[in-house]
Amino acid sequence: MTASGKVAFEGCVFVNLGGWGVAFGPGATDSRVSGCVMADLGAGGVRIGSVDRTDTHHITVEDCEISEGGRRNPGAVAVLALRSSYNRILRNHIHHMYYTGVSSGWDWSGAPTVANHNEIAYNRIHDLGLKLLSDMGFVYTLGLQPGTRIHHNHCETIAHYAYGSDGLYPDEHSTDVELDHNYVSGAGTSFHTNMALGLDIHDNVFLDGGETQLAFSSDCGVTNGVLAFKRNTVVWGGGTFLERNKPYKGTPEEIAAWNPPVWLGVDASENVYWRRDGRSDVFPGRRTLGEYQAATGMEKGSVWRDPGRIDPETVTGPTGPRADVARASWTMPAMPRPYLTYRAYLRTARSSPSAFLPKIRRLSPSCLMI
DSSP: OOSOBSOEEESOEEEEESSOSEEEOTTOEEEEEESOEEEEESSOSEEEOOSSOOOOEEEEEESOEEESOOSSOTTOOSEEEOSOBSOEEESOEEEEESSOSEEEOOOOSOSOOSOBSOEEESOEEEEEOTTTOOSEEEEEEOSBOTTOEEESOEEEEEOOSSSOEEEEEEOTTOBSOEEESOEEESOSEEEEEESOBSOEEESOEEEOOSSEEEEEETTTTTTSOOEEEESOEEEESSSEEEEOOOOSSSOHHHHHHOOOOTTTTEEEESOEEEETTOOOOOBTTTBOHHHHHHHHOOSBTOEEOOOOOOOHHHHHOSOSSOTTSOOOOOOOOOOOOHHHHHHHHHHHHHHOHHHHHHHHHTSOTTTOOO
16 A cells, blocks of 8 residues: 555455565555454565655554564565554454564664654554564564554564574664563573664563673664663573673674673663572672672662562463454464464575575475465
């Protein structure tokens, strides 16, 4: 849909498609997708905007169920908001996608774009990645986008192929974004940010990062402004607590010499931490929280204690589509999960490319199309 405004898709069914369910292109404004079902898609559910136009704005995606996408393009996102503004992605149920659930921004340069004041809230997002792709998140942002808020999302279970199944993932130059009251469980890294500017991360729950709980990459918070990490709860049973990865830009000598303190540029306070096996010397320098507070003066007001069982709704409130919204009556039929088949044929492609495509094309269209 392009050069149009005040258009509503209500209670519609978008299934068995080769591309996106709905795409709002250049000039699309003041429109919404509400109470729809999108499944068995070649790409993702809803695409908003583009990377080379700036006139898409005020799009709402609400109370939809989006699942089983990425049949032709496994890297498609369930809801993708590119360089656009004042979009609202609310109360959707997103699951069984091979890549990210919701993405906003999409600019690597660090220069201002029209992406701003987007809201991603009250979504139920689970079972992403499915061990097919790498470098993804439940919610992913990229580039400057002041006024954007990510809040009250319930996110569980994301699995990568080689690396990078992150919970909340503000990537390069994500700027002036508020992330609050999110419940994140079962990610590879619960929270990961890279070269970020001025994030406000508060009142979230991060549970059971399989590899790392918190990761701050490159120079985030050091030259680009302070990151606030306050009143969050971090609980885990295995994996590391805190990582600061080296930058991937610069000369080999510069990268090798880069070694700031792991919390540098992060204003952390009033948080609750707990590791289930009782080990407490997890802070930099193999210190306990008390030792780290005494040595650095950081983490003021933070405590080391078991918060007990945490009900997601006490953090996020009700998430997913509202019961009073007239949603399309359609149920996804049972079908084999295609990612295992895809990976098997991907290995065939590496060893025998000429045999790859004919074998893929003989698969059932409802199983996998590529």
